[in-house]
Amino acid sequence: MTLSVVQAVLLGYFLGSVPTAFFLVHWKSRVDIRHAGSGNVGALNSFKVTGSHWVGAAVLLLDLVKGLLAVFLARVLWGDGFACVGAAGLGAVAGHNFPVWLRFRGGRGLATAVGVMLLVAWMFVPLWVLLWVAAFLAVRDVNMGNAAACVVGLGATVLLPDSILELFLTADIPRPGFRLFAGLLFVLLLMKLADPVRLYFHKRNGHS
Numbered sequence: 001m002t003l004s005v006v007q008a009v010l011l012g013y014f015l016g017s018v019p020t021a022f023f024l025v026h027w028k029s030r031v032d033i034r035h036a037g038s039g040n041v042g043a044l045n046s047f048k049v050t051g052s053h054w055v056g057a058a059v060l061l062l063d064l065v066k067g068l069l070a071v072f073l074a075r076v077l078w079g080d081g082f083a084c085v086g087a088a089g090l091g092a093v094a095g096h097n098f099p100v101w102l103r104f105r106g107g108r109g110l111a112t113a114v115g116v117m118l119l120v121a122w123m124f125v126p127l128w129v130l131l132w133v134a135a136f137l138a139v140r141d142v143n144m145g146n147a148a149a150c151v152v153g154l155g156a157t158v159l160l161p162d163s164i165l166e167l168f169l170t171a172d173i174p175r176p177g178f179r180l181f182a183g184l185l186f187v188l189l190l191m192k193l194a195d196p197v198r199l200y201f202h203k204r205n206g207h208s
Helices: 003-016 020-029 043-050 053-078 082-097 110-120 124-139 142-159 175-204
Strands: none
Touching: 003 053, 003 082, 020 043, 020 053, 043 053, 053 082, 053 110, 082 110, 082 175, 110 124, 110 175, 124 142, 142 175
C-alpha cells in the first residue's frame, strides 16, 4: 500500500467522520442522537428525533456531500488514479460509520456511499435506487430495503462478467480494482445493517 493511498484513506475518513447528524440534532433539540430513537447517527433518525423534515433532509444532503467531497479532493490531490479515489471513498464511508469523535458510533453510510458512487461510477446509483425501491415495496422496511439492495449489489459486483460491468464504468476504471472497491463498500454498509436486520426478523417472529 503506497503512502498516497494511506493519505487518501485518512483524508476520506476525517471528512466522513464529521458528525453532521449529531451537530444538527443537538442544535435543533439539545438531544444526543446516539441516545435517542434508534441511536443511529443518520438522516432518518435525525428526522424521527427532531420531527423536522428539514433537519432530516439537511443531514441526508450533507452526508452525501461528504462522499462527493472525499472523491473530488482525492482526484485534485492525486489525479484520477483509481487506487486513491477508491481509497478516499471507502475512507469516507468508514469515517461516517465509525467516527472517532463519537467513540466510533456513527451512521449506516448509505448517503455517504451514494455520494462516493456518484463520482466513481454514477450509473450504478439509479440501479441501486431501483433495487432499494423494489425491496422496500416488498417488505415495507427501510433498513431491510437497504440491506437487500446492498446484498444484490455485492453479488453483482462479484458475479457480473466484465462485458456487463463495463457498461457502467468509464474506460479509466480498472475492473478488478472496481470489484474490490465496490465489494468493500457494500461490506461496510452491511456491517451496520446487521443489527436492524436481526431486529426486523426478531419482530417478525413475534418477539417483543
